[in-house]
Amino acid sequence: MANVELVTAADLQLMQGLAQRVTATRPDLLNSDATFGELAWNWGKGQAGDGASRPRRLWFSGGDLVAWSWARLPHRVRRSDGSVKDVTGAYLAYQVHPDHAGLVDEVIDWYDGTAAGIERTVMPSAADEFALKRWAAYGYETDPAALGDAGSWTQLDARDLTDVEQPVLPDGFRFRTADEAGPEAAVQAHLDAWAPSTYTAEGYEGVRRTATYRGDLHLLVEAPDGTMASSTIMWFDEANRTAEFEPVGTHPDYRRLGLARAMLLHGMRLARAAGATHVTVACLGAPGHPQARGLYYGVGFRELTRDAPLIKAAAVG
Helix, strand or coil: CCCCCECCHHHHHHHHHHHHHHHHHCHHHCCCCCCHHHHHHHHHHHCCCCHHHCEEEEEEECCEEEEEEEEECCEEEECCCCCEEEECCEEEEEEECHHHHHHHHHHHHHHHHHCCCCCEEECCECCCHHHHHHHHHCCCEECCCCCCCCCCCEEEEEEECCCCCCCCCCCCCEEEEHHHHCHHHHHHHHHHHHCCCCCCHHHHHHHHHCCCCCHHHEEEEECCCCCEEEEEEEEEECCCCEEEEEEEEECHHHCCCCHHHHHHHHHHHHHHHHCCCEEEEEEECCCCCHHHHHHHHHCCCEEEEEECCEEECCCCC
16 A cells, blocks of 8 residues: 555545536536535545545646546445444546546556456446446446345436425424534434444544535434434535535434435525525435435435446456
8 A cells, every 4th residue: 555645635625626517517427426425425434434445546637637536445344333344345436527538548547456356346327338338348347236136336316496395394303403413413313324334423523624514504303302313414516506415314213204304305495595406315226225215206306327337356357
């Protein structure tokens, strides 16, 4: 890992800027983990944990960032329940501006060199026909496990904000913001919803330090007993007037009460008041993961784009 370059806060802003430019022209070509909100969330929470196992490379043209690659190499994950998981393969998040599509070959070369000898996965947009052909030329194939009923590919959903219904919470529940509830409550809300999780107080501090985090757009639903029963962060892309929900989660003891639905509607109305005209959210798209997709479709989201999960076996040079 000598001389490995890691993503800095300045890099993150450049990468988000590229996400904004792609969103403005070809939102269907946004790759998994390369959206405005996903970048901030993944970078922020990773600073306290797996940041050191995530090298990157940036490509510029005329001073503008036009492509980036951000690999996740094998590392050990420690979760909130005390368990440990060893990640043995490599995964690549990347984005190439459509006007510089040919750079995908350099992205692939960099990835193959950085993760040589390791099983490699990547999830380009299914709409990016040029990139899919180039990945195939380098020996990457469709990942059958990822495309199975319980597969891990995601889809990005979107809706406009012209007509957002009034949110309704059960009696005794109320909306809060992270600014109001405080860091400890915000972290616990995430841990309760996603247990076992790698999230920590230090990870939340990393999220808060991202330039685009807003505590007034970090929403929670408080139960009558004071438990933060549901939570989400909205990432507001002012240039495109869009807001992205990432992550969204509800405490297992408080599911099926309509809390997440109400929280999403509340968030949409706040986003509209802030100047947004559209919102997006990502979810698992495989048939075996209908819950989140059903929630989002129930409040007006529809699929915008989806992953095309690819894999290259470790035995391939």
